[in-house]
Amino acid sequence: MSLDIPCDVQAPPLVARLVERHGARWVDAANVAAVTAEPGDLVLFFSGDPVRFPECLDVAVVLPELQAAFPGRFAVGVVVPTDEDAVARRYGMQRWPSLVFLRDGRYVTAIAGMLDWTDYVARVAEALDLPATRAPTIGIAVVSADAAPSCH
Helix, strand or coil: CCCCCCCCCCCCHHHHHHHHHHCCEEECCCCHHHHHCCCCEEEEEECCCCCCCCHHHHHHHHHHHHHHHCCCCCEEEEECHHHHHHHHHHCCCCCCCEEEEEECCEEEEEEECCCCHHHHHHHHHHHHHCCCCCCCCCCCCCCCCCCCCCCC
């Protein structure tokens, strides 16, 4: 996978810097399955449009500091802006900017928006200790063919 930003994508310099200087990887709709299938903890950064969500630039600056506060605990993937909506649907993510935590390819939790440093550190520590779970996406209820009718 190339770490170069695709030529047709315009990412804000502070977001692109995550890949260029801090070892993050670009994630798009084409490679998200492969990237997220790798073992370990991964944080996907959904920056959003910096005009609509100016705090995304703050999160882009804080994210390497969070990674340094938890050395070796998680890798970072930066979702390319043009594919954010498609990738966000996989994880039920509806707020920008957001950090989506995955472990061994499975959803763990998400942290949306910009937080105070102490709150971020506490929330990231909590996320790294949580078990993987089902992403909060729209699901289809499964009912057994032999289930008794019930209101509940």
